[in-house]
Amino acid sequence: MSFDFNLIVQSLPLLLEGALVTIEITAIAVSIGFLLGLFVSICRLSGVKIVQFIAVSYVNIIRGTPMLVQIFLIYFALPMIVGQRIDPFVAAVAACSINSGAYVSEIFRAGIQSVDKGQMEAGRSLGLSWGQTMQYVILPQAFKHVIPPLGNEFISMTKETSLVSVIGFEELTRRGQLIIAKTYGSFEIWITVAAIYLVMTFGIARLVSYLERRFATDDRN
Numbered sequence: 001m002s003f004d005f006n007l008i009v010q011s012l013p014l015l016l017e018g019a020l021v022t023i024e025i026t027a028i029a030v031s032i033g034f035l036l037g038l039f040v041s042i043c044r045l046s047g048v049k050i051v052q053f054i055a056v057s058y059v060n061i062i063r064g065t066p067m068l069v070q071i072f073l074i075y076f077a078l079p080m081i082v083g084q085r086i087d088p089f090v091a092a093v094a095a096c097s098i099n100s101g102a103y104v105s106e107i108f109r110a111g112i113q114s115v116d117k118g119q120m121e122a123g124r125s126l127g128l129s130w131g132q133t134m135q136y137v138i139l140p141q142a143f144k145h146v147i148p149p150l151g152n153e154f155i156s157m158t159k160e161t162s163l164v165s166v167i168g169f170e171e172l173t174r175r176g177q178l179i180i181a182k183t184y185g186s187f188e189i190w191i192t193v194a195a196i197y198l199v200m201t202f203g204i205a206r207l208v209s210y211l212e213r214r215f216a217t218d219d220r221n
């Protein structure tokens with residue numbers, strides 16, 4: 001087997017363009033997933049039975065089915081109901097965001113429940129409402145506990161977006177496949193694709209540890 005280094009050099013611009021698209025979907029999906037997850041976790045802890053039931057069902061359905069199938073459902077099955085083709089970008093972002101929201105909601109639920117329940121009682125006894133205590137007392141404390149698992153989710157999502165290549169959306173993995181279809185350089189291209197993912201996830205890991213140092217003051221000290 002001969003290793004064609006030139007192929008890597010020639011393909012790099014195209015792959016990096018794909019990587020940019022990967023970063024774009026990941027950033028949007030994680031941001032929407034963050035808001036969705038926060039909302040769902042609060043619904044789940046709200047104490048209102050029907051709201052809790054909907055929140056739990058959402059998490060169970062999304063976590064219990066493969067993201068690949070969810071992508072197919074949104075891209076191929078949903079258009080049959082709405083009677084209109086869905087843009088691959090919209091389908092990709094929607095699938096990743098809805099999927100991420102379920103995982104993020106569990107992260108937030110754990111974070112919120114890690115705050116001593118006396119904090120809620122203290123807030124309430126000072127005359128704050130449930131919502132105000134959540135916003136001003138519980139969430140700021142929960143937030144620092146959820147930075148490491150949220151970082152994990154960010155890294156997971158970066159890699160999971162490779163699944164949207166199945167609907168022909170040209171992110172990094174799809175770009176790799178397309179280049180290989182033309183050049184047959186499987187080895188060179190997959191190694192490069194892997195290296196680019198590694199650089200991205202390593203960058204995120206560094207960013208997360210910075211945020212952790214910045215915000216997550218350790219209660220034990």
Ligand code: ARG
Pocket residue numbers: 063065066067068099100101103153156157160
């Ligand atoms: N690939 C797995 C699946 O299809 C894991 C998805 C993980 N998603 C996440 N947001 N962390 O279900």
